[in-house]
Amino acid sequence: MHPVYIIGAGLAGLSAALTLAEQGRPSVLVSLQPSERAQSVLAEGGINAALDTMGEGDTVEDHYNDTLRGGVWLADPNAVAALTAGAPDVVRRLAAMGVPFNREDGHIVQRNFGGQKHKRTAYARSSTGKILMNAVIDVVRRHEAAGLVTRLPHHECLRLLTEEGRCIGVRIRDTYTGAMTDGFGRVILCTGGLCGLFPGHTTGTTQNTGDVTAMAFSLGAALAGLEMLQYHPTTVGIAGKRCLVTEAARGEGGRLCIRRDGALWYFMEEKYPELKNLMPRDVVAREMYFVRRDLGGSVLLDMTSLPEATWENKLSDLREELMHYLSLDPKKDLIPVEEGIHYFMGGIDTDIGHRTSLPGLYAAGECACQYHGANRLGGNSLLGALFGGQTAAQSVMGDVHDDDDVPAPRPFTGEEPLAAPVSAAFAEAVCEILLGGMGIVRSEAGLTAALDALSALTPGNARERCRLRLAEAMLTAARARRESRGAHYREDWPQTDESFRKTAVAEMQGDAVTITFRPLPERRETS
Amino acid sequence: MKVLLDILRRENAEAAPWHQCIPFETADTNATVASALTAINADPSLRDTEGRPVTPIRWECSCLQKKCGACAMRINGVPRLACDAQLADLGETVRLAPLGKFPVVADLMVDRSGMMQQLRDMRLWLETDEPAADPDALAASYEASRCLQCGCCLEVCPNFYVDGDFYGMAAAVPVSRIVAEADEAQMADLRRAYRSHVYEGCGKSLACRDICPAGIDIEGLLVRSNAAAVWKRRRKGRK
Numbered sequence: 001m002h003p004v005y006i007i008g009a010g011l012a013g014l015s016a017a018l019t020l021a022e023q024g025r026p027s028v029l030v031s032l033q034p035s036e037r038a039q040s041v042l043a044e045g046g047i048n049a050a051l052d053t054m055g056e057g058d059t060v061e062d063h064y065n066d067t068l069r070g071g072v073w074l075a076d077p078n079a080v081a082a083l084t085a086g087a088p089d090v091v092r093r094l095a096a097m098g099v100p101f102n103r104e105d106g107h108i109v110q111r112n113f114g115g116q117k118h119k120r121t122a123y124a125r126s127s128t129g130k131i132l133m134n135a136v137i138d139v140v141r142r143h144e145a146a147g148l149v150t151r152l153p154h155h156e157c158l159r160l161l162t163e164e165g166r167c168i169g170v171r172i173r174d175t176y177t178g179a180m181t182d183g184f185g186r187v188i189l190c191t192g193g194l195c196g197l198f199p200g201h202t203t204g205t206t207q208n209t210g211d212v213t214a215m216a217f218s219l220g221a222a223l224a225g226l227e228m229l230q231y232h233p234t235t236v237g238i239a240g241k242r243c244l245v246t247e248a249a250r251g252e253g254g255r256l257c258i259r260r261d262g263a264l265w266y267f268m269e270e271k272y273p274e275l276k277n278l279m280p281r282d283v284v285a286r287e288m289y290f291v292r293r294d295l296g297g298s299v300l301l302d303m304t305s306l307p308e309a310t311w312e313n314k315l316s317d318l319r320e321e322l323m324h325y326l327s328l329d330p331k332k333d334l335i336p337v338e339e340g341i342h343y344f345m346g347g348i349d350t351d352i353g354h355r356t357s358l359p360g361l362y363a364a365g366e367c368a369c370q371y372h373g374a375n376r377l378g379g380n381s382l383l384g385a386l387f388g389g390q391t392a393a394q395s396v397m398g399d400v401h402d403d404d405d406v407p408a409p410r411p412f413t414g415e416e417p418l419a420a421p422v423s424a425a426f427a428e429a430v431c432e433i434l435l436g437g438m439g440i441v442r443s444e445a446g447l448t449a450a451l452d453a454l455s456a457l458t459p460g461n462a463r464e465r466c467r468l469r470l471a472e473a474m475l476t477a478a479r480a481r482r483e484s485r486g487a488h489y490r491e492d493w494p495q496t497d498e499s500f501r502k503t504a505v506a507e508m509q510g511d512a513v514t515i516t517f518r519p520l521p522e523r524r525e526t527s
Numbered sequence: 528m529k530v531l532l533d534i535l536r537r538e539n540a541e542a543a544p545w546h547q548c549i550p551f552e553t554a555d556t557n558a559t560v561a562s563a564l565t566a567i568n569a570d571p572s573l574r575d576t577e578g579r580p581v582t583p584i585r586w587e588c589s590c591l592q593k594k595c596g597a598c599a600m601r602i603n604g605v606p607r608l609a610c611d612a613q614l615a616d617l618g619e620t621v622r623l624a625p626l627g628k629f630p631v632v633a634d635l636m637v638d639r640s641g642m643m644q645q646l647r648d649m650r651l652w653l654e655t656d657e658p659a660a661d662p663d664a665l666a667a668s669y670e671a672s673r674c675l676q677c678g679c680c681l682e683v684c685p686n687f688y689v690d691g692d693f694y695g696m697a698a699a700v701p702v703s704r705i706v707a708e709a710d711e712a713q714m715a716d717l718r719r720a721y722r723s724h725v726y727e728g729c730g731k732s733l734a735c736r737d738i739c740p741a742g743i744d745i746e747g748l749l750v751r752s753n754a755a756a757v758w759k760r761r762r763k764g765r766k
């Protein structure tokens with residue numbers, strides 16, 4: 001039986017490999033570094049499922065509604081219905097795999113998270129992602145020992161192999177030896193977010209370069225939702241990246257302020273007397289941007305009045321991190337915080353079965369555009385990665401035929417134009433332009449200026465050309481959406497416009513980037 | 528801040544190692560070895576102390592916040608994470624070398640796949656789908672889950688070498704996660720593996736504990752696993 005190629009070994013890739021293995025289908029799991037080092041291990045807060053362990057009467061329907069509302073009605077309702085209905089089983093399965101979720105009297109504890117009506121987020125202290133990854137890696141290891149999964153860490157996916165508009169395989173390179181191989185069969189992309197387009201400006205990892213998404217786009221795969229970047233309001237700059245200050249810091253009583261006329265102004269509390277510092281992420285990030293623009297200086301996170309017990313029991317990791325990296329003690333120092341890019345709602349366009357526009361190619365996890373619409377709720381992306389990987393694998397199982405004529409893998413010794421990396425200088429130039437156009441507050445003029453600046457760049461190799469096209473698609477999508485919705489805020493179009501309740505789909509037509517708005521489907525009746 | 532980075536370079540596994548000394552200056556007082564390497568690799572015009580160009584230095588990183596273990600190397604002789612090593616604390620000359628117990632790929636990059644192979648050999652997975660859920664087992668499992676698979680502990684361990692029978696803490700810590708949650712049926716196999724690959728080779732000097740960048744309670748986990756796997760102490764609530 002020929003294997004399925006899975007590119008990316010974070011939570012989505014592992015979930016796909018596991019699902020295939022359980023149905024007896026072999027897979028090759030390709031990743032730049034081992035799973036233990038994927039971005040998924042960084043997740044802290046938790047994973048959502050309407051298990052209703054807290055006796056609040058939480059239901060799948062509530063989870064569905066919160067997710068759609070959070071995404072400002074831009075997510076596919078049928079995909080979200082499947083995700084939220086599947087969520088309780090995903091979390092129960094994790095518990096059966098040995099995930100040490102926080103528990104009380106035997107049941108899994110669930111906590112509040114932004115944008116949700118009930119306590120729905122299961123967690124493992126402050127390292128949920130790391131803990132989930134260990135459990136899933138273990139199960140995949142068992143299938144690996146049985147020969148059903150072949151892990152290829154230290155391998156880079158360079159290009160998709162296509163034939164008559166179909167994806168028929170991938171070209172990969174062993175980063176240790178430089179040897180290239182062409183592998184044939186169906187391909188599931190699980191390569192994570194587009195962090196590499198914003199070097200130093202995201203909370204994610206350096207492994208997620210975005211190069212695979214850019215390459216797939218250039219080779220004909222449609223992308224969607226690219227204008228939707230999630231900025232997390234509280235991040236701190238540490239050497240080389242933005243480090244997340246968990247939402248729990250505000251949940252436990254941390255307050256945002258800025259210096260005005262020599263005194264501290266707690267602007268969120270004045271502007272939003274009800275929810276104060278715990279308004280949705282996009283609102284907080286925008287307000288921070290405005291006060292900084294008007295007053296200058298930095299926004300500060302004041303945690304100085306938090307009780308001792310909170311530092312001891314709930315935020316000890318955070319304090320240790322801030323003291324270590326910034327030499328600031330949040331017990332007595334105000335912490336300068338800034339918005340940082342945290343999640344990419346957009347990515348490779350997929351149907352509800354995680355099929356892309358290229359037959360033979362599937363995508364899941366953060367690299368795909370699915371489930372989150374204009375805004376992702378905290379705790380929904382670990383879920384989306386696990387459920388998406390599983391769904392993609394099930395689609396493959398339905399689509400694959402064993403009498404397909406699939407060649408065996410073979411070494412490739414020719415010249416591969418996509419082998420040369422994006423240079424640091426080029427990456428920096430593209431990043432600056434993107435940040436200029438796609439900040440927290442956007443405008444027609446700003447986006448046009450960014451597109452002009454982009455067209456003045458000359459790519460030095462094939463990979464840089466792919467990146468340029470992806471950046472152009474992002475800016476063009478943001479310019480085309482003349483409204484404000486979720487993470488996308490247009491100063492010149494501040495209202496949400498019902499006629500834009502559509503997905504912005506980006507495609508390459510010859511050498512040109514095009515954006516079309518696709519209406520969303522109605523929710524199907526469930527049986 | 529101004530430092531001299533003395534980097535042990537090697538084009539590939541077969542090539543002879545040589546030292547390249549690179550002057551590095553930064554205004555960032557929080558700069559780390561990881562951010563210095565990133566900056567050096569981003570600047571093609573850079574020259575070393577002898578006026579030679581600096582070709583891209585091969586090394587690995589991912590999270591840049593000491594949560595993934597990718598960037599482990601020897602810094603002034605000590606195995607640690609490059610993203611955790613602030614230049615301000617390292618003196619005027621900072622010596623960088625690859626971890627010494629693993630095959631070198633190039634420059635500061637080593638092949639740690641042997642560690643993953645060991646975990647496969649130890650059959651590191653749960654056979655039961657009703658794992659222990661008592662607070663004590665979950666606490667141990669959580670603690671053991673924090674292992675980064677960085678390999679720093681193996682560097683300082685007097686008894687570990689690649690392809691030997693003793694697998695070191697990078698295997699013993701993850702195994703203690705399985706020991707905490709496994710059922711009795713699986714324990715029979717685990718005991719055998721634990722004895723031959725962990726217990727019998729470990730001198731209990733705990734050099735590994737002092738170097739572990741994740742600060743894992745290695746001693747606590749060892750005591751617990753030894754009790755269950757070697758002394759067959761009954762574990763709470765297990766069939």
Ligand SMILES: Cc1cc2nc3c(=O)[nH]c(=O)nc-3n(C[C@H](O)[C@H](O)[C@H](O)COP(=O)(O)OP(=O)(O)OC[C@H]3O[C@@H](n4cnc5c(N)ncnc54)[C@H](O)[C@@H]3O)c2cc1C
Nearest residue numbers: 008009010011012039040045046157192365366379381382
């Ligand atoms: C700091 C932080 C905290 C977070 N907290 C939460 C949370 O509490 N709850 C929540 O739900 N979500 C959270 N998220 C988001 C969530 O962690 C991610 O969305 C999710 O883990 C993505 O999983 P993934 O499998 O899609 O990708 P990743 O885990 O990012 O894996 C990507 C994989 O692709 C591989 N890859 C990339 N490019 C290539 C290539 N060219 N060739 C081969 N392989 C390649 C990488 O090596 C890696 O294995 C957080 C994110 C961050 C950064």
Ligand code: SF4
Nearest residue numbers: 684729730732733735
């Ligand atoms: S206690 Fe000593 S012998 Fe045992 S693993 Fe640690 S360093 Fe090695």
Ligand code: SF4
Nearest residue numbers: 674675677678680739
């Ligand atoms: S036990 Fe500590 S030093 Fe050893 S591999 Fe794990 S995290 Fe690294």
Ligand code: FES
Nearest residue numbers: 589591593596610
């Ligand atoms: S890069 Fe992840 S630990 Fe240093």
